[in-house]
Amino acid sequence: MMNPYSDADPQETQEWIESIEGALEEHGYERTRHLLETLIDYAQSKGARLPFNTITPFVNTILPGQQPVYPGDREIERKIKSIVRWNAMAMVTKANTETPGIGGHISTYASAATLYEVAFNHFFKGVDHPNGQDLVFFQGHASPGIYARAYLEGRLNNDHLHNFRRELSKKGGLSSYPHPYLMPEFWQFATVSMGLGPIMAIYQARFMRYMIDRHFMEDTGRKVFAYLGDGEMDEPESLGALTLASRENLDNLVFIVNCNLQRLDGPVRGNSKVIQELEGSFRGAGWNVIKVIWGSDWDELWENDHDGLLLKRFEEVVDGDLLKYVVEGGAYIREHFYGKYPDLLKRVEHISDEKLAKMRLGGHDPMKIYAAYNEAMNFKEKPTVILARTIKGYGLGEAGEGRNITHNQKKLNQNELLSFRDRFNVPLSDEEAIKAPFYRFDKDSVEYKYLKEKRNALGGPMPIRTNKSTALDIPEISIFQELLDGTGEREISTTMAYVRLLTLLTKDKSVGKHVVPIIPDEARTFGMDPLFRQLGIYSHNGQLYDPVDSDQFLYYKEIQNGQILEEGINEAGAISSFIAAGVSYSTHGIKMIPFYIYYSMFGFQRVWDFIWAAGDMRARGFLLGGTAGRTTLNGEGLQHQDGHSHLAAAATPNIKAYDLAYAYEIAIVIHRGMKEMYQDDKDVIYYLTLENENYAHPPAPEGVADDIIKGLYKIRSTEKPIIRLFGSGPILGEVIAAAELLKKDWDIEPGIWNVTSFSELRRDAEEVERWNLIHPDKEPRCSHLEGCLSKHRVPTVAASDYVKMVSEQIGPYVPGPYYALGTDGFGRSDTRENLRHFFEVDRYYIVLTAIRALVLDGKMDMAIADEVIKKYNINPEKPSPITV
Numbered sequence: 001m002m003n004p005y006s007d008a009d010p011q012e013t014q015e016w017i018e019s020i021e022g023a024l025e026e027h028g029y030e031r032t033r034h035l036l037e038t039l040i041d042y043a044q045s046k047g048a049r050l051p052f053n054t055i056t057p058f059v060n061t062i063l064p065g066q067q068p069v070y071p072g073d074r075e076i077e078r079k080i081k082s083i084v085r086w087n088a089m090a091m092v093t094k095a096n097t098e099t100p101g102i103g104g105h106i107s108t109y110a111s112a113a114t115l116y117e118v119a120f121n122h123f124f125k126g127v128d129h130p131n132g133q134d135l136v137f138f139q140g141h142a143s144p145g146i147y148a149r150a151y152l153e154g155r156l157n158n159d160h161l162h163n164f165r166r167e168l169s170k171k172g173g174l175s176s177y178p179h180p181y182l183m184p185e186f187w188q189f190a191t192v193s194m195g196l197g198p199i200m201a202i203y204q205a206r207f208m209r210y211m212i213d214r215h216f217m218e219d220t221g222r223k224v225f226a227y228l229g230d231g232e233m234d235e236p237e238s239l240g241a242l243t244l245a246s247r248e249n250l251d252n253l254v255f256i257v258n259c260n261l262q263r264l265d266g267p268v269r270g271n272s273k274v275i276q277e278l279e280g281s282f283r284g285a286g287w288n289v290i291k292v293i294w295g296s297d298w299d300e301l302w303e304n305d306h307d308g309l310l311l312k313r314f315e316e317v318v319d320g321d322l323l324k325y326v327v328e329g330g331a332y333i334r335e336h337f338y339g340k341y342p343d344l345l346k347r348v349e350h351i352s353d354e355k356l357a358k359m360r361l362g363g364h365d366p367m368k369i370y371a372a373y374n375e376a377m378n379f380k381e382k383p384t385v386i387l388a389r390t391i392k393g394y395g396l397g398e399a400g401e402g403r404n405i406t407h408n409q410k411k412l413n414q415n416e417l418l419s420f421r422d423r424f425n426v427p428l429s430d431e432e433a434i435k436a437p438f439y440r441f442d443k444d445s446v447e448y449k450y451l452k453e454k455r456n457a458l459g460g461p462m463p464i465r466t467n468k469s470t471a472l473d474i475p476e477i478s479i480f481q482e483l484l485d486g487t488g489e490r491e492i493s494t495t496m497a498y499v500r501l502l503t504l505l506t507k508d509k510s511v512g513k514h515v516v517p518i519i520p521d522e523a524r525t526f527g528m529d530p531l532f533r534q535l536g537i538y539s540h541n542g543q544l545y546d547p548v549d550s551d552q553f554l555y556y557k558e559i560q561n562g563q564i565l566e567e568g569i570n571e572a573g574a575i576s577s578f579i580a581a582g583v584s585y586s587t588h589g590i591k592m593i594p595f596y597i598y599y600s601m602f603g604f605q606r607v608w609d610f611i612w613a614a615g616d617m618r619a620r621g622f623l624l625g626g627t628a629g630r631t632t633l634n635g636e637g638l639q640h641q642d643g644h645s646h647l648a649a650a651a652t653p654n655i656k657a658y659d660l661a662y663a664y665e666i667a668i669v670i671h672r673g674m675k676e677m678y679q680d681d682k683d684v685i686y687y688l689t690l691e692n693e694n695y696a697h698p699p700a701p702e703g704v705a706d707d708i709i710k711g712l713y714k715i716r717s718t719e720k721p722i723i724r725l726f727g728s729g730p731i732l733g734e735v736i737a738a739a740e741l742l743k744k745d746w747d748i749e750p751g752i753w754n755v756t757s758f759s760e761l762r763r764d765a766e767e768v769e770r771w772n773l774i775h776p777d778k779e780p781r782c783s784h785l786e787g788c789l790s791k792h793r794v795p796t797v798a799a800s801d802y803v804k805m806v807s808e809q810i811g812p813y814v815p816g817p818y819y820a821l822g823t824d825g826f827g828r829s830d831t832r833e834n835l836r837h838f839f840e841v842d843r844y845y846i847v848l849t850a851i852r853a854l855v856l857d858g859k860m861d862m863a864i865a866d867e868v869i870k871k872y873n874i875n876p877e878k879p880s881p882i883t884v
């Protein structure tokens, strides 16, 4: 940008500028841009090394002359917005007056009101719009404003607003933040864990494309909007997937960053400018960036800034200064900002202090915001980000406008309420206003009619969450017959069994195409690469190159209607795709079945917060933790060996987790899961751990399917039970081997049970226990666990490839003494055999534990335990895997 204050030859510069002005006048923007780009390329090719610069001057991207005519009634919209502001503030104030400490946010929505209102009146498409619904990620803690608007539209009533953050109240309340789990007909996306919204929005936009490219739906111009905080952009997830959005030309995606320059504690970038920094990041990542910094009040000053002095001054100051100007008022701004240069000071002579302080910023000016949205709607090939400069706590004045405390301002006192009322002309008397009542327009008022008309024209209210999908026709389980039949002598891993299942399922005529296989650069690890050719890897641009293996049958095939989402080394992105596919029944009205397989260690441990959000959003699908088990994945060591994902899964309410041993169990669980989610419309996610240990798989026994789903079934009975063994997943093999040793060496014949899910067993037992507690007068109910075991009160020894707490979770409900073996501690690389010995889950430790259990049960003598230790060379001095 022209800046005469650091120019060696201003006259020459002026001449160049005049030629550009000439080009602009004669040929317009397109041609001028072309000329400049050609000049830059030429200079670059001649060695004039132009510094890479992704930042443009600190001014609006769209100039006043480029703004479209505003299509709405500004006056009516202002009145509506003022009332939304009031109700949002009143909701939080009331909640905290009546229930001190209940929390909520006033300042965030206060800064974002115009951003939302312009979109509500002119852009967001609802479910009844002929082109279909837009998807909107609302900034989580701006929720009071969104409720306040829904109230004006008559979607929420006084009780709802009154019970904001009081969801357990009898008349129903409103959730603190957007939670589809809690308000399933209202909110679509969970956003309040900062950083998840932006990346999930990117993958929603990509998944929308995927559905179009796979011919599930037409491209009707639907958009994904994501409203984000400038502080939130510091989360690595926020910026981490920007290049995917531009690489995939996601012009259906619009980010709106509410740049109020503040986060919770204070300035986002006190010593620099967050808007400029974000512009650099987004432009560098290939996005279309629209800066909306200045409102119309500034147009004249900018138009008269022929010498660039105003710009120079703005480029000198930092966000910390800009915040100070908000708080200190006109005289301060005149002295400290304009006063630095006498020429600049002169330019504002005709403007009063009061007016100087009030000059509206871009994010509070509907004209500017409308122009930005309008461009974003029409921009082709690239996603757009609107960086809108706002004021946190706008209109709160002394109560917190631009103050560092503003984020935590939870209620206004009487004087502050009166000032707020005056500031926004809310038609309430003093007496009324100090009670912070909710205000509603009459049904026959122009305002009410206007807001209803606008929403009706756009296809109905927003936000709204629907499920218009129809049930899928799940095939009979016999399509997996070969898994049910077992492998005979052939040794395979559960991962291989799963891949076979996926291959069979994707060939099914009815649901095959609804399957969305997702992998983060690990397909070869899991033996899924043959699917590349069969299903194709999704790529909007097809395959622009001849792959190196094109001469082979199973080549790396990228194709526009490809089915596989190969996400690269990007677990956060892959889980976001899983979520997008998992909520497709609601967002697109089409049920899709995501199967996301990953290195199990990089699942819950890495992206649990996303999985939590998936539960909140009622996503459905299959998560598959591949190469699971702390000792089953052997060579990879400490950072790869997962021995605790089942603990996380057990604590996640919507997750049904299974640690499976045999191919037929996989077939039964996945088949049942599909029925539950895609026929019976249950909002759950199935989590299966799969391993890479090869062994033979037996055929499915008769009549065990229900018990497999419930979590426990018997695989070997005994005539006179004195002890029983529980085995789970790959450790079941050690349990069976232990049973053989017990018989051979000690003449003990245990019963053997296969635990497919400790967490399902526990949930059922817990629920039954609760029911029995509160129904003392009724016949007690019996859990599956108790039903299986209560005939014999003998000791139980359980072993799994997970930390002991996984199997211990059922401890309180198991009749008789209960002993758990597991893999606590950090992993190591070694052979499977050595690892199982080290973690004390191998057959010898199982035998030892069983015999000690019998000793403690009074059935054997302690001396035998000593014998066991000697016989199997168990070294009592061996280091413990638990202590570090």
Ligand SMILES: Cc1ncc(C[n+]2csc(CCOP(=O)(O)OP(=O)(O)O)c2C)c(N)n1
Pocket (backbone or CB within 6 Å): 107, 108, 111, 141, 192, 193, 194, 195, 228, 229, 230, 231, 232, 233, 258, 260, 262, 263, 264, 268, 392, 407
């Ligand atoms: C992952 C995560 N960390 C912390 C928080 C707590 N938190 C809620 S709002 C907020 C500040 C948000 O600032 P910004 O994104 O700039 O939004 P603003 O309110 O300024 O619009 C914080 C730290 C959170 N919700 N999520």
Ligand SMILES: [Mg+2]
Pocket (backbone or CB within 6 Å): 229, 230, 231, 258, 259, 260, 261, 262, 263, 268
């Ligand atoms: Mg902020």
